[in-house]
Amino acid sequence: MEKELENADCPVTATIALFGGRWKLPILYILSKNTRRFGEIQVRVPSISKKVLTNQLRELEADGLISRKHYKEMPPRVEYTLTDFGKTLCPLLIDIAAWQRKRIEYADQGEVKLFN
Amino acid sequence: MEKELENADCPVTATIALFGGRWKLPILYILSKNTRRFGEIQVRVPSISKKVLTNQLRELEADGLISRKHYKEMPPRVEYTLTDFGKTLCPLLIDIAAWQRKRIEYADQGEVKLFN
DNA sequence: TCCATTAGTCACTTTCAGGTTACCGCTTTT
DNA sequence: AAAAGCGGTAACCTGAAAGTGACTAATGGA
DSSP: OOOOOOGGGOHHHHHHHHHOSTTHHHHHHHHHHOOEEHHHHHHHSTTOOHHHHHHHHHHHHHTTSEEEEEEOOSSOEEEEEEOHHHHTHHHHHHHHHHHHHHHHHHHHTTSSOSOO | OOOOOOGGGOHHHHHHHHHOSTTHHHHHHHHHHOOEEHHHHHHHSTTOOHHHHHHHHHHHHHTTSEEEEEEOOSSOEEEEEEOHHHHTHHHHHHHHHHHHHHHHHHHHTTSSOSOO
């Protein structure tokens, strides 16, 4: 039996891994509007803890979607910004949101349930 | 401080939840080519267990992406098919895959690492 | 002198999607 | 009479991610 797919090199899976984390989309959305300091992000993402926020930011940085600028001041100041590459993600997110509207159309026709 | 977003009604988050499960993309990919029986899916998704496959299929069905047809025969026969709504997902997945190619371009320029 | 501030880290606990193994009903094949 | 085939279900386990609370460094201000 042929192997129809190898999960590891599926481009869709690979892409979703980049922003599939629990809080990554909210973070990217916030940074798409403005460069933000750590604390500013935290206050805009409801109920995220420092540990998890740090984590998600580190991963986004490692994937090249955001950059981190650390000012050597006291108290510390750290700013996060979407990279040029990170900005290329925005149109895709808009496409995804657009499809959600299509889903709502189907729901209006009773063909699809929105909530289970 | 204004709440810039509520995660729950983010259309991107909602969409990704539909196919973010561990095996949902492979399953959708397989069904995008053919209607398939349970066992045919299982054999094409490397190393998925029956329980998990059942689970993922049930969720995809609940979300209206696939339909399940149970023939009352013995031994049992159950066929899974992409719904019309499920088919509308395909172009989106193609967009996502296309963005991955953009990512690879950036990687070629050394601006983004593909693997960490 | 002591406190507040910022961006974390550390150690620990909780959660739950996903995985494992065993079992089932009903029929045909051996 | 036994085994194989199909599409599951039930009970249990596991590992990674997420969450919690306490702690820190270095400075300015009351």
